[in-house]
Amino acid sequence: MKRDDSKYDRKLLFTTIGLVLIGLIMVASASQIIGHDKWSSSFFFVQRHAIRILIGFLALFVFSKIPYTVYRRLSFFIILASFILLAAIFMWGREVRSATRWLPIFKHVFQPVELAKVALVIYLATKIADLGSRIKRFKEGFVPLVSVVVVMALLVALQPNVSNATLIIIVSFVIIFVGGGKLSHITVSMLGLIAAGAPLIYRIGVVQERVHAFIDKSSFAKTTSFQVNQSLIAFGSGFIFGKGPGRGHQKFNFLPDPHTDFIYSIIGEELGIIGTITVLALFAYFLRRALKIARNAPDRFAFLLAYGLGILIFTTAAINISMVLGLIPTAGMPLPFISYGGSSLLASMVSVGILINISSKGHNAKSGGTLRITTRKRKNVYARRRLVSQKASS
Numbered sequence: 001m002k003r004d005d006s007k008y009d010r011k012l013l014f015t016t017i018g019l020v021l022i023g024l025i026m027v028a029s030a031s032q033i034i035g036h037d038k039w040s041s042s043f044f045f046v047q048r049h050a051i052r053i054l055i056g057f058l059a060l061f062v063f064s065k066i067p068y069t070v071y072r073r074l075s076f077f078i079i080l081a082s083f084i085l086l087a088a089i090f091m092w093g094r095e096v097r098s099a100t101r102w103l104p105i106f107k108h109v110f111q112p113v114e115l116a117k118v119a120l121v122i123y124l125a126t127k128i129a130d131l132g133s134r135i136k137r138f139k140e141g142f143v144p145l146v147s148v149v150v151v152m153a154l155l156v157a158l159q160p161n162v163s164n165a166t167l168i169i170i171v172s173f174v175i176i177f178v179g180g181g182k183l184s185h186i187t188v189s190m191l192g193l194i195a196a197g198a199p200l201i202y203r204i205g206v207v208q209e210r211v212h213a214f215i216d217k218s219s220f221a222k223t224t225s226f227q228v229n230q231s232l233i234a235f236g237s238g239f240i241f242g243k244g245p246g247r248g249h250q251k252f253n254f255l256p257d258p259h260t261d262f263i264y265s266i267i268g269e270e271l272g273i274i275g276t277i278t279v280l281a282l283f284a285y286f287l288r289r290a291l292k293i294a295r296n297a298p299d300r301f302a303f304l305l306a307y308g309l310g311i312l313i314f315t316t317a318a319i320n321i322s323m324v325l326g327l328i329p330t331a332g333m334p335l336p337f338i339s340y341g342g343s344s345l346l347a348s349m350v351s352v353g354i355l356i357n358i359s360s361k362g363h364n365a366k367s368g369g370t371l372r373i374t375t376r377k378r379k380n381v382y383a384r385r386r387l388v389s390q391k392a393s394s
Contacts, residue, residue: 008064009359012289016060016337016352019282020053023263023338029246030266031259031340045259045340052342056349063353068361071354072301075126079148082119085112086155093159099206099332101159113156113164114347117171120152121312124172125304128179135180142185145176150193157197160204163319163331169193171315175308214329228326230255231262234269235276235325242272259340261332264324279338280321287314293355296362306358309351 024046031045038044071078085103093100094109102109127145128135135141149172157165173186201207213224220226234250237243248269251258258266267275290310297303313336320335322328334344 007360008356009289009293012286012293012352012355012359015282015286015289016349019279019286019337020056022267022279022282023335023340024049024053025245026263026267026270026338027259027340029248029270030251030263032246033251033253034259037253049340052345055342056345059346060349060353060356063350064356064360066353066357068302068305068354068357071122071305072126072129075123078119079123082112082116083152083155086116086152088112089159099159099161101161101332108342110346111341111343113159113161114343115350116152116156117164117168117312118309118347118351120149120168120172121175121308122305123148124175124179125301125308128176128181128304129299129301131179133180135176136182138182138185142176142181142189145172145181146189149173157201160201160206161332162201162204162207163323163333167312167315167319167333171308171312174311175304178307179304210329210331214326217326224330227256227262228324228330231265231324232326234265238269238272238275240272240274242268242270242275245270261320261334261339262324263339264321264335267338283314283317283336286310290314290355293359293362297358298361302358302361306355309355313348313351 027049028043028046031049032042035044035046036042041047089100089103089112092103094102094104096102101111101113103112124145131141135145149169153165153168156168169190173181173190177183177186202211209220209224213220213228217225217229230250234248234255237249243249248266250269251266255262255265264276264279267279271278287310290306290313294303294306294310297306316333316336319328319331320333320339323331323333334341336344336348339345
């Protein structure tokens, strides 16, 4: 029976719209002063952000119409293109604040790592689905997957962009574990990467400085820790209900980058605890919808792809929020859907488009999303399909 593609996960879409609208309002508020000072227009950043939102929703619509099976067929070329773009940064990249993370495209720049993370999820989902039970074999299944992950993480770390390199490793190992990888293999690999990578990464000047500032904030209060300290002041001054949209003080050149990586601080100041909890709840609900789409996915590849994209966006948000709260060292990572930044927004909207397409093809597409397929039942379905395929080929 033909699936009704008009039945997709509307709750995921509405959650995305809610996060994007919060982002638009907060970018408008947080960027007023910096826009006026740098570009003589208080609306400079919000106008550009609004255009990027329109482009993002267009991308969401387009990718929601592309059958998710296309990515499986093109996964090799997708990951290859992402590696080429990451390597191109070292030749043509633009340096900003001691980091080379941007590639110039005409009069604009973009961060290849944002699209590379989505590409890696697609690649891992493809390979794990192809491997099946062989993923439990160390040399044949696990090592080839981890090799690709490590190479990408290394290219990103050398920019330097340690936060995204760490994110890549975390999300990848989660996908591998969910896909059937042995916990012992993952644990040994993680310990090995930490033992080998930590000393090398620590030699990077900016990383060393941020780690020291995280350990001893008072000694770096006027330098590296200044941004985090101002962020905490913003949260404290917002209290429960906040000062109101547009009435915050930290954006008056107290908090650097209030409209990008530290926009959650402005939410805390202007919307208070109510606003910050609302954003947290939306991200948690986004993850819940993504995992539901994964559970109802029509095949193993779709399951891993949906699971990976959901974990990617949620973990990115978790790292950003932990950073602005001073729970981890400062990291250059935007808040998905909310922070000002075209590359992050585009990658997030593409991910939502893919999730929507998977949801429209799921087991419960016709009923709109109430049937839950357990992991055991899904494995039985896949096993029967493989058995039928083997009998047909013989």
